[in-house]
Amino acid sequence: MFKTNRDFGIKVIKKTLRVTDDELVNESYDIFSKMFHSNALSQSSGDEDKLRVRRDDAQRRLGSQAGRVYRSQLS
Amino acid sequence: MAHFKSTVAVVIGAACLAFNASRLRTEQAAQKIRVGVPSVGMGNIIIFVTKEGKLFEKYGLDAEVITVMGSGIGSKALISGNLDIIPIATPTVIAANLAGADMAILAHTMPAVVHALMVRPDIKTPEDLKGKKIGVSSLGSLTDFLVRSIAKKKGLNPDRDITLITTGGSDTERVMSLKAGAVEAAAVSHPGYGLARKMGFSMLWDSAKELDYPWMEITTRRAAIKNDRELITSYMKAHLERHRVV
Numbered sequence: 001m002f003k004t005n006r007d008f009g010i011k012v013i014k015k016t017l018r019v020t021d022d023e024l025v026n027e028s029y030d031i032f033s034k035m036f037h038s039n040a041l042s043q044s045s046g047d048e049d050k051l052r053v054r055r056d057d058a059q060r061r062l063g064s065q066a067g068r069v070y071r072s073q074l075s
Numbered sequence: 076m077a078h079f080k081s082t083v084a085v086v087i088g089a090a091c092l093a094f095n096a097s098r099l100r101t102e103q104a105a106q107k108i109r110v111g112v113p114s115v116g117m118g119n120i121i122i123f124v125t126k127e128g129k130l131f132e133k134y135g136l137d138a139e140v141i142t143v144m145g146s147g148i149g150s151k152a153l154i155s156g157n158l159d160i161i162p163i164a165t166p167t168v169i170a171a172n173l174a175g176a177d178m179a180i181l182a183h184t185m186p187a188v189v190h191a192l193m194v195r196p197d198i199k200t201p202e203d204l205k206g207k208k209i210g211v212s213s214l215g216s217l218t219d220f221l222v223r224s225i226a227k228k229k230g231l232n233p234d235r236d237i238t239l240i241t242t243g244g245s246d247t248e249r250v251m252s253l254k255a256g257a258v259e260a261a262a263v264s265h266p267g268y269g270l271a272r273k274m275g276f277s278m279l280w281d282s283a284k285e286l287d288y289p290w291m292e293i294t295t296r297r298a299a300i301k302n303d304r305e306l307i308t309s310y311m312k313a314h315l316e317r318h319r320v321v
Contacts, residue, residue: 002124009124016115016123017247017266024266024273031265032117035185 003033105137106306111161112142113149114212114244116264118291119162121184125313133316134309144244145213153178153296160310163294164217177297181311184291190221190282193253193271194260198279201229210242210249210261217290218249218262225285250274 002009006029013025108131112119122140125131131138143149146164153161154176168178198204204226211218223233231237242252246267253261254274263271268278282288293314300307 002121008128012124012127013117013120015127016120017117019266019270021266021270021273024269027269028117028266031189032120035187035189036121 003036006033009033105132105135106303106309107137107139108160108306108310109139109141109158110310111149111152111158112140113146113162113164113216114144114246115142116246117189117266118185118217118264121291121314122162130313130316134313136306136309136313142244145211145216145218145241147213147215147219150176150178150215150294153294156296159299159306160293160295162291164215164220165289165292166220167215168292168294170215178294179297179300180292180294181307182293182314183289184293186289187283188217188221188264188286188288188290190218190262190264191268192222192225192260192262192279192282193250193268193276194279195253196275196277198259198277201226201231201279204231204260204279205236207259208238208240208257210252210258211239212244212249212262213241214239221282221286221288222262225280225282228285229280246270250276 002012009029010025013019013028017025017028019025019028110122112122126138126140141152141158143152143158143161146162146167149158149161150163150167150171152158153163154171162184163178163180165180168176168180171178192209194204198207209222211222213219219239222237222239226233226237233239240252240258242249242258242261246263246265247270249258249261249263250267250271252258253271253276260279261267261271262282272278293311295307
């Protein structure tokens with residue numbers, strides 16, 4: 001399909017994004033076909049990063065209550 | 076000869092009946108599912124790959140793919156029950172759940188974002204962004220989160236130093252806003268940043284190098300899992316299969 005069939009991938013990109021510039025379409029295909037990996041699990045370090053950033057925002061907006069929620073998710 | 080002809084006719088007739096019965100069974104079994112797409116871009120291309128590759132049908136799903144403008148609006152559609160499943164930015168899920176929503180992230184699709192902040196050529200440093208307007212897909216979306224988080228990391232106060240403006244759910248719309256001068260910077264993925272570069276705009280930062288952010292979160296509601304576990308499971312089977320084949 002996408003990773004194993006370049007022509008199919010390019011066709012879907014052109015149809016979906018309505019991009020006609022072949023150079024850009026091929027560049028997109030090359031970048032994203034490498035990015036899609038074979039398992040759908042996230043890396044925990046990435047999730048922790050997101051939780052930390054959101055905790056800071058939430059603490060500013062909601063005060064200590066939000067901080068407690070995020071601490072429990074990070075621990 | 077007549078015997079041969081009648082045998083061929085019987086075989087063809089039986090094949091047609093079998094084909095029609097099989098098609099009828101597939102149609103009868105197909106479960107309707109409304110799949111949201113928060114922006115038409117490469118980040119969500121896998122949903123369109125699944126649709127074009129007929130993997131939804133393979134798992135008995137009759138998928139209606141609905142485009143909304145960003146995760147912020149997508150999360151509202153999910154919470155209200157107008158969508159069954161949609162990629163929603165994790166920060167939006169967390170914020171909504173803190174406010175009482177019951178969203179659940181089932182999987183991620185990519186280990187990092189493919190995103191950049193494209194700026195006018197006269198903007199050379201993050202400091203130059205002060206007082207500038209930045210185009211994002213919608214408030215509460217991934218682009219909103221990326222700009223706020225990275226601006227903060229660069230020493231800017233995202234609430235005071237910059238103004239985030241909703242300039243459309245697609246990369247092309249945001250690049251066009253940049254070109255038209257409606258904003259001085261825009262958060263875009265590829266091919267958006269490739270297009271902006273061709274137009275003479277510069278990349279101020281590559282978001283993947285600034286934040287460790289697993290991308291394209293498949294999100295649903297806990298109530299949807301409870302009410303129709305088979306529907307969500309079928310979707311995830313299609314999702315996992317396209318991962319094996321992409």
